[in-house]
Amino acid sequence: MGDIETYIRLRNSGIALVEHIPGTPDELRALGASASDAAELAALHQVYFGPTRYTGKQRKARQAALAQKHSLGTLTLIETYTAKVKKTLDAWNLRIKLAATPAHRIRHVATARLKELQAKRTAKPGVRITYRAEGPNTLSITDDATTIANMRGVLESTNTDLLQAANDVFFKEGTGSKPAVRTQVIVTLNELDQIINGEGDDIKLNLTNGGRMTGAEFLTHKFAEIGYATLVHPLDGPINTWRLSRGANLNQRLTLHAEFHTCSRPGCNKPADYCHVHHLVPWQAGGYTNIKNLTFLCAYHNGINDDDPLRPTGRGYMYRLNTGVSFIPPWGAPITAMPEYQEALARLNTEQATAPAQGAATTPGKASQSQAVPPQPPPDSS
Ligand SMILES: [Zn+2]
Numbered sequence: 067m068g069d070i071e072t073y074i075r076l077r078n079s080g081i082a083l084v085e086h087i088p089g090t091p092d093e094l095r096a097l098g099a100s101a102s103d104a105a106e107l108a109a110l111h112q113v114y115f116g117p118t119r120y121t122g123k124q125r126k127a128r129q130a131a132l133a134q135k136h137s138l139g140t141l142t143l144i145e146t147y148t149a150k151v152k153k154t155l156d157a158w159n160l161r162i163k164l165a166a167t168p169a170h171r172i173r174h175v176a177t178a179r180l181k182e183l184q185a186k187r188t189a190k191p192g193v194r195i196t197y198r199a200e201g202p203n204t205l206s207i208t209d210d211a212t213t214i215a216n217m218r219g220v221l222e223s224t225n226t227d228l229l230q231a232a233n234d235v236f237f238k239e240g241t242g243s244k245p246a247v248r249t250q251v252i253v254t255l256n257e258l259d260q261i262i263n264g265e266g267d268d269i270k271l272n273l274t275n276g277g278r279m280t281g282a283e284f285l286t287h288k289f290a291e292i293g294y295a296t297l298v299h300p301l302d303g304p305i306n307t308w309r310l311s312r313g314a315n316l317n318q319r320l321t322l323h324a325e326f327h328t329c330s331r332p333g334c335n336k337p338a339d340y341c342h343v344h345h346l347v348p349w350q351a352g353g354y355t356n357i358k359n360l361t362f363l364c365a366y367h368n369g370i371n372d373d374d375p376l377r378p379t380g381r382g383y384m385y386r387l388n389t390g391v392s393f394i395p396p397w398g399a400p401i402t403a404m405p406e407y408q409e410a411l412a413r414l415n416t417e418q419a420t421a422p423a424q425g426a427a428t429t430p431g432k433a434s435q436s437q438a439v440p441p442q443p444p445p446d447s448s
Pocket residue numbers: 329330331334335336363364365366367
């Protein structure tokens with residue numbers, strides 16, 4: 067057998083080769099290995115056969131790598147990913163997972179897992195400054211949710227351009243006082259009972275500007291400083307079922323806050339105060355402006371919500387199911403196939419057919435027919 071074949075066969079033997087490597091780089095250098103080869107081989111031996119507190123995990127990783135017949139190159143590839151993990155235990159779990167993964171899938175699996183591990187990290191309160199050689203530089207503040215919400219309130223009350231506002235707060239005399247933040251604290255009746263029973267410290271209440279306070283803090287907090295306090299029964303609530311106007315009125319907006327305190331798209335934490343009021347069955351298709359048909363969406367998620375057959379986005383949409391307001395993914399039924407949507411559209415067409423002064427019946431899906439122009443929406447509603 068030629069040298070090349072021998073070399074390839076040995077590299078392919080992976081764990082079996084690693085087992086017979088002498089322990090230290092120096093010993094390998096003495097055998098004639100280059101510095102980088104010596105470092106690579108000794109490190110692999112250390113990982114799979116060296117002393118460790120995690121002998122059980124080490125054995126598992128070895129067995130998995132043997133079963134997958136990982137080559138020396140693949141074992142080294144796995145180490146490039148485990149090196150990115152700070153905690154030894156996490157690194158071992160990742161190593162076992164990758165050792166048990168077919169070689170061609172390792173990059174994909176590792177990238178996904180590293181992303182998860184990073185997402186788990188929680189931000190520590192503090193002020194961080196990033197300096198760049200040519201600027202611009204960055205000053206970022208991390209603190210509890212209420213403080214950040216209040217800071218944002220101060221900036222917004224100073225200037226709509228938040229960077230200018232920050233400059234004014236820092237450098238202009240007489241600005242930067244705490245404004246009367248007009249937000250809302252949500253208390254359900256059962257929570258109120260608990261607060262009154264003295265269990266207030268155990269309850270976390272959400273503020274619609276993204277802040278949080280305990281039930282005890284709520285009792286000592288002046289209502290005037292919050293703006294509104296709404297007591298909402300968990301089951302009952304004011305629900306009007308007629309089609310009033312496109313814009314949600316203040317009461318509807320306030321009631322809506324009781325159900326949602328952020329953008330309703332899963333994973334989005336944009337506080338409700340900075341969201342649009344959104345019609346689940348679109349107003350243009352005959353959707354009502356009532357609590358059941360409204361939710362909060364941030365500007366971005368409102369923009370990509372796939373509810374207009376004339377402008378498909380392919381990004382899924384929000385809809386009220388029996389379980390509450392839910393995200394319908396792009397591979398789910400289109401909104402035009404939903405029974406409530408079809409009912410609303412049929413009702414709208416009937417209304418418009420019996421009211422000729424307002425123009426012909428329209429179908430949102432057909433631009434050529436839309437002669438009746440829907441009323442202009444108020445800026446915060448869609
Ligand atoms: Zn959002």
